[in-house]
């Protein structure tokens with residue numbers, strides 16, 4: 084492969100500083116992989132034969148953060164850009180299946196590359212020395228393959244997180260997994276039991292947001308069910324329903340990949356039908372799943388708690404899962420009601436989830452249901468553009484106006500505002516201050532709050 088990588092100026096400065104002091108230095112790992120495939124690296128890591136104390140000495144005029152000195156990692160800030168510089172190292176024994184008990188520094192770049200997880204992540208580059216690729220990373224990059232460096236069984240045994248990292252890279256890069264690596268993923272999936280929930284959540288979220296999520300989660304469904312056993316009943320669950328061409332799990336994965344690649348939406352899609360196998364009934368018309376959204380919400384809560392997912396994502400995903408089955412017809416009033424109930428951002432997410440859901444249903448109605456779904460999204464945009472009154476902040480009266488008009492302080496204010504908003508949305512009142520205050524007065528007089 085003939086190419087040049089041009090690291091940004093601060094990274095070039097880091098390489099030059101180490102070279103000027105007589106050390107080898109290369110950019111390495113993800114940035115080399117991404118630059119070679121024509122993507123913009125999001126961070127640049129360097130590797131060097133300089134020991135950590137020497138790195139600190141070379142960069143004494145810069146801000147240096149001793150990120151993980153005993154593992155040989157130092158972060159140097161050059162022109163406000165943080166650059167991780169790591170000493171060539173060999174990892175010791177991995178007793179806990181996650182981190183080496185010790186590391187040894189080495190003078191061999193090849194040894195350092197050998198400890199890295201996948202061939203496409205085990206390449207180093209220097210603008211004058213060119214590419215160092217002892218494990219065939221460029222070929223695998225060209226062919227779109229994730230392959231362990233060395234024996235996959237051993238590499239996963241050292242660090243179980245690599246199982247999910249392999250799946251994550253396969254999904255994000257839309258690559259295949261090499262057969263021996265794939266075999267080892269299946270046979271050693273239980274190693275994930277040694278990995279913390281937070282690390283699993285991070286990898287799984289990136290995996291879900293990748294373009295290859297559907298293929299990877301279909302191929303490695305068993306691995307997903309090892310970390311989220313709540314999802315297993317969906318596997319090959321026949322819906323026996325004319326609205327569905329696919330079993331529940333396949334439908335789920337198709338819905339995941341039909342959603343925009345954002346964590347909240349992709350998690351909501353993954354969990355939205357988890358309640359189906361538990362609510363299945365059958366009659367002459369076929370299979371039904373009455374009340375499945377509520378059960379899905381309970382299962383989603385368990386799954387997300389097990390992942391120790393943050394509160395904000397937890398709450399939003401649960402809301403979307405609970406509401407995903409609302410019957411949505413494209414009219415303004417309904418959109419306004421949804422925005423009033425769950426807020427503007429969540430309403431848009433719900434419509435996007437709805438679109439993904441119908442995209443993954445039976446082909447016979449797909450086109451018309453997608454069109455209807457698009458109409459809902461367009462309506463929301465139009466209402467936003469027209470600054471239509473859908474939320475309290477758009478109401479022509481505020482809490483202060485009500486106080487001034489004599490409504491007593493306390494929960495009365497909130498209740499009144501909500502009633503006014505409802506009346507405006509339902510078309511019973513114009514969004515005009517005078518009429519709203521009159522109506523508030525009437526509500527107070529009649530005690531009908």
Ligand code: ATP
Nearest residue numbers: 111112113114128198199200201204205242244245
């Ligand atoms: P991205 O930053 O896009 O997630 P990356 O490849 O840079 O991808 P990082 O987690 O930042 O991934 O790690 C940087 C490099 O360190 C990797 O490219 C790989 O060479 C090595 N590496 C990271 N984690 C592991 C691991 N668990 N086992 C072996 N090598 C690893």
Ligand code: MG
Nearest residue numbers: 113114126128
């Ligand atoms: Mg990185």
